[in-house]
Amino acid sequence: xxxxxxxxxxxxxxxxxxxxxxxxxxxxxxxxxxxxxxxxxxxxxxxxxxxxxxxxxxxxxxxxxxxxxxxxxxxxxxxxxxxxxxxxxxxxxxxxxxxxxxxxxxxxxxxxxxxxxxxxxxxxxxxxxxxxxxxxxxxxxxxxxxxxxxxxxxxxxxxxxxxxxxxxxxxxxxxxxxxxxxxxxxxxxxxxxxxxxxxxxxxxxxxxxxxxxxxxxxxxxxxxxxxxxxxxxxxxxxxxxxxxxxxxxxxxxxxxxxxxxxxxxxxxxxxxxxxxxxxxxxxxxxxxxxxxxxxxxxxxxxxxx
Amino acid sequence: xxxxxxxxxxxxxxxxxxxxxxxxxxxxxxxxxxxxxxxxxxxxxxxxxxxxxxxxxxxxxxxxxxxxxxxxxxxxxxxxxxxxxxxxxxxxxxxxxxxxxxxxxxxxxxxxxxxxxxxxxxxxxxxxxxxxxxxxxxxxxxxxxxxxxxxxxxxxxxxxxxxxxxxxxxxxxxxxxxxxxxxxxxxxxxxxxxxxxxxxxxxxxxxxxxxxxxxxxxxxxxxxxxxxxxxxxxxxxxxxxxxxxxxxxxxxxxxxxxxx
Numbered sequence: 001x002x003x004x005x006x007x008x009x010x011x012x013x014x015x016x017x018x019x020x021x022x023x024x025x026x027x028x029x030x031x032x033x034x035x036x037x038x039x040x041x042x043x044x045x046x047x048x049x050x051x052x053x054x055x056x057x058x059x060x061x062x063x064x065x066x067x068x069x070x071x072x073x074x075x076x077x078x079x080x081x082x083x084x085x086x087x088x089x090x091x092x093x094x095x096x097x098x099x100x101x102x103x104x105x106x107x108x109x110x111x112x113x114x115x116x117x118x119x120x121x122x123x124x125x126x127x128x129x130x131x132x133x134x135x136x137x138x139x140x141x142x143x144x145x146x147x148x149x150x151x152x153x154x155x156x157x158x159x160x161x162x163x164x165x166x167x168x169x170x171x172x173x174x175x176x177x178x179x180x181x182x183x184x185x186x187x188x189x190x191x192x193x194x195x196x197x198x199x200x201x202x203x204x205x206x207x208x209x210x211x212x213x214x215x216x217x218x219x220x221x222x223x224x225x226x227x228x229x230x231x232x233x234x235x236x237x238x239x240x241x242x243x244x245x246x247x248x249x250x251x252x253x254x255x256x257x258x259x260x261x262x263x264x265x266x267x268x269x270x271x272x273x274x275x276x277x278x279x280x281x282x283x284x285x286x287x288x289x290x291x292x293x294x295x296x297x298x299x300x301x302x303x304x305x
Numbered sequence: 306x307x308x309x310x311x312x313x314x315x316x317x318x319x320x321x322x323x324x325x326x327x328x329x330x331x332x333x334x335x336x337x338x339x340x341x342x343x344x345x346x347x348x349x350x351x352x353x354x355x356x357x358x359x360x361x362x363x364x365x366x367x368x369x370x371x372x373x374x375x376x377x378x379x380x381x382x383x384x385x386x387x388x389x390x391x392x393x394x395x396x397x398x399x400x401x402x403x404x405x406x407x408x409x410x411x412x413x414x415x416x417x418x419x420x421x422x423x424x425x426x427x428x429x430x431x432x433x434x435x436x437x438x439x440x441x442x443x444x445x446x447x448x449x450x451x452x453x454x455x456x457x458x459x460x461x462x463x464x465x466x467x468x469x470x471x472x473x474x475x476x477x478x479x480x481x482x483x484x485x486x487x488x489x490x491x492x493x494x495x496x497x498x499x500x501x502x503x504x505x506x507x508x509x510x511x512x513x514x515x516x517x518x519x520x521x522x523x524x525x526x527x528x529x530x531x532x533x534x535x536x537x538x539x540x541x542x543x544x545x546x547x548x549x550x551x552x553x554x555x556x557x558x559x560x561x562x563x564x565x
Contacts, residue, residue: 015563054404055401079405086401086405089402092399094326094393095321106318106321107318107403
């Protein structure tokens with residue numbers, strides 16, 4: 001379980017001389033994990049993926065896939081075990097889904113002919129398999145791209161922003177699909193995204209990148225607990241002044257007023273009722289209380305300076 | 306997997322990719338335009354086209370078409386078809402996908418180059434067959450044109466077309482490299498067209514022998530009188546050298562290219 005499928009050491013890359021786009025990146029993706037690669041737009045996620053696949057030439061450092069250094073000698077062997085979907089899927093729009101899959105299957109060896117139908121079934125495109133890709137919606141194209149990367153039953157699937165342009169239903173389907181692949185076949189999945197909620201719900205591991213530097217890398221569980229047990233809550237009340245006095249009596253510090261909400265920190269969920277009771281006792285009307293997403297805060301604090 | 310099977314699977318895929326593309330139709334349309342035009346002219350003005358007694362009508366019909374098309378239209382066609390075939394890949398963001406597949410990069414480059422060359426050869430063949438077909442058709446409509454009474458000079462015309470094909474290879478090598486390199490097909494197309502026109506203008510200068518874009522013109526204007534190097538026509542030799550050099554350099558360049 002501890003084997004690393006992707007392991008980079010001191011990876012450096014820059015498109016121009018003035019700026020480092022990837023700086024000393026150490027990416028560690030354990031076998032069997034769903035690894036979420038998180039970062040704001042332009043932080044170097046796609047660049048990293050291109051470096052992993054050898055599409056870009058690294059300036060220094062190492063990339064190891066499946067425990068073997070990735071170089072011109074091991075390139076074919078390693079890529080044989082990888083399925084990748086990089087940004088916009090590479091599809092021939094004047095051909096239909098089956099033809100696109102046929103081309104992808106021809107490039108790889110030993111793909112049984114029935115596999116094309118299988119992957120179409122998996123991504124739920126069987127009904128549109130004879131339709132030209134030109135007529136596909138963005139979500140369908142994305143799914144066909146995924147089907148192409150699934151063709152060879154790869155050990156590692158790399159998905160660059162797979163939910164980009166999908167509607168909520170499509171996102172949920174994609175999420176289920178990813179989890180299923182991981183659970184059923186033990187496929188290691190590497191997903192890049194700029195949406196924290198996406199990663200949080202799907203992934204077991206997470207790496208957060210900004211300006212080409214890795215800021216945090218561990219399990220999602222660890223990320224959640226790193227913020228500690230305390231949680232932030234937002235309370236909407238009618239009388240702010242009164243509410244503030246109540247909270248002061250409860251010895252709540254760090255109280256702040258954000259967008260008409262009172263924001264306070266509590267030790268645990270039980271304390272929320274204590275706060276509400278205290279407010280109601282003073283006839284302060286409480287319209288809503290919501291727990292803020294810790295991770296979101298953390299992500300923002302990590303990625304915004 | 307062996308080198309041959311990599312090459313074959315790539316070439317096979319390139320054929321599938323050409324399905325329903327304009328590039329595919331262009332090979333047929335380009336081959337048909339002139340034979341069809343000549344056919345119409347002969348039909349309309351057939352009386353003035355009747356050859357003198359005993360003269361072979363094929364000579365005029367066939368060689369005139371070849372002489373008109375080769376100097377300008379063939380190089381133009383090559384610039385266009387090369388850009389179009391590779392554009393199919395650029396349009397679908399295909400290069401990054403191909404280069405992340407477990408296939409050698411050379412098989413991608415040379416598989417595609419092969420299909421470009423096959424398309425060009427196919428066009429030459431269609432062109433040749435179309436000339437014969439329309440000639441025979443004219444003979445059927447108007448027996449006085451004499452197309453059915455004489456045999457065309459197959460050998461001479463095949464030789465002319467083959468020389469032109471080999472003279473084109475230098476341009477194919479250059480255009481293919483450019484088209485692969487630049488996603489925007491205006492770049493290879495613009496440069497290519499300018500070069501073709503320059504090749505036409507420059508063809509009168511003796512130095513044109515060093516300018517691949519002039520080789521098609523020269524293959525007609527010099528014909529058998531082309532200077533020889535080591536016993537072969539210099540045009541043929543230089544064109545082949547240009548082709549091999551640009552293919553090797555092109556591949557080495559593409560191989561180390563950062564695919565964005």
